[in-house]
Amino acid sequence: MGALTVGVDLGGTKIQAAAVRSRKIAGTFRVPTPQTGAADVAAAIVEAATRAVAAAGGSSADVKAVGIGSPGTIDTANGTVSSSPNLPGFEGTEDVPLGAMVSEGLRGAPVRLDNDVRVAILGEWKRGAGRGYRNLLGVWVGTGVGGGLILGGKLFEGQGAAGEIGHTIVHPGGRVCSDGRLGHLEAYAGRGQMEVEARRLVNKGRKTSLFKIMERKGRTRLSSGVWAEALESNDKMARRLIDDAAWALAVAIASVQNLLSLEAIIVGGGLGDRLGAPFVRRIEEQIHPLLFVPDQPPKMLTTEHGDLSGAVGGAVLAGG
Numbered sequence: 001m002g003a004l005t006v007g008v009d010l011g012g013t014k015i016q017a018a019a020v021r022s023r024k025i026a027g028t029f030r031v032p033t034p035q036t037g038a039a040d041v042a043a044a045i046v047e048a049a050t051r052a053v054a055a056a057g058g059s060s061a062d063v064k065a066v067g068i069g070s071p072g073t074i075d076t077a078n079g080t081v082s083s084s085p086n087l088p089g090f091e092g093t094e095d096v097p098l099g100a101m102v103s104e105g106l107r108g109a110p111v112r113l114d115n116d117v118r119v120a121i122l123g124e125w126k127r128g129a130g131r132g133y134r135n136l137l138g139v140w141v142g143t144g145v146g147g148g149l150i151l152g153g154k155l156f157e158g159q160g161a162a163g164e165i166g167h168t169i170v171h172p173g174g175r176v177c178s179d180g181r182l183g184h185l186e187a188y189a190g191r192g193q194m195e196v197e198a199r200r201l202v203n204k205g206r207k208t209s210l211f212k213i214m215e216r217k218g219r220t221r222l223s224s225g226v227w228a229e230a231l232e233s234n235d236k237m238a239r240r241l242i243d244d245a246a247w248a249l250a251v252a253i254a255s256v257q258n259l260l261s262l263e264a265i266i267v268g269g270g271l272g273d274r275l276g277a278p279f280v281r282r283i284e285e286q287i288h289p290l291l292f293v294p295d296q297p298p299k300m301l302t303t304e305h306g307d308l309s310g311a312v313g314g315a316v317l318a319g320g
């Protein structure tokens with residue numbers, strides 16, 4: 001009994017669970033995220049966890065602990081989530097006791113919760129691309145740009161919000177960020193703000209295949225897959241906006257590097273994983289001329305676990 005630890009990555013569209021035994025992924029399962037409220041989300045997490053455990057050849061009696069990475073404001077001590085705009089049932093400022101709800105569905109197994117990006121970076125640091133490094137930065141490029149900073153072998157939290165590289169300034173007075181401030185990295189490299197810019201250019205009469213690809217794929221937003229396909233078909237606007245994103249990431253990462261002299265940078269997240277090594281190489285080429293100590297560049301890494309990084313991190317968070 002108690003041989004499995006379960007990690008869960010709770011996203012706005014999907015819930016990914018992984019059952020881990022002896023530090024290795026033994027089973028995984030994914031379900032769509034219910035758009036019908038917190039109770040249904042908790043039930044879906046329990047289902048994904050139970051199916052991942054079954055895929056690992058276990059039963060719920062084998063679950064030692066569960067770790068969940070969730071978007072929004074997390075109270076790690078109480079296992080609650082609030083203010084998560086993309087999760088129906090969690091958007092308000094009222095705390096949802098997600099940890100307790102999931103624990104109840106899994107025979108009282110202890111449940112730990114933390115911020116989704118930090119949990120994914122924890123997974124890559126302890127069990128993935130970042131193994132063995134003591135000083136590193138994870139940059140998660142998705143709808144927004146999240147980050148997590150490991151310093152001296154510990155997650156550095158500052159007053160609580162350290163590592164938010166997405167809101168460092170790459171162009172004072174520049175594009176509007178999702179938080180309304182000007183010139184932040186996320187305004188150039190977050191998928192949400194890249195889409196805002198693409199729509200603005202289309203309204204000015206510029207041509208692109210981005211929105212045609214989006215419609216053909218049955219999407220309502222420019223997903224990572226849409227961007228990747230537009231790049232493959234040499235769409236000029238997509239190329240320019242992705243180049244802007246790579247440039248902005250290079251500026252922000254070079255500034256962090258000049259301040260902290262890190263060993264490695266991991267680039268992950270939905271868009272980061274989808275564009276992969278060529279995108280990371282492009283960022284890397286543009287970082288080098290900006291480095292104060294060019295002969296000590298950070299190792300630029302892609303993730304090892306891809307979209308399982310968050311679930312692996314959840315298992316690490318739970319002690320597995």
Ligand SMILES: [Zn+2]
Nearest residue numbers: 167177179184
């Ligand atoms: Zn911002």
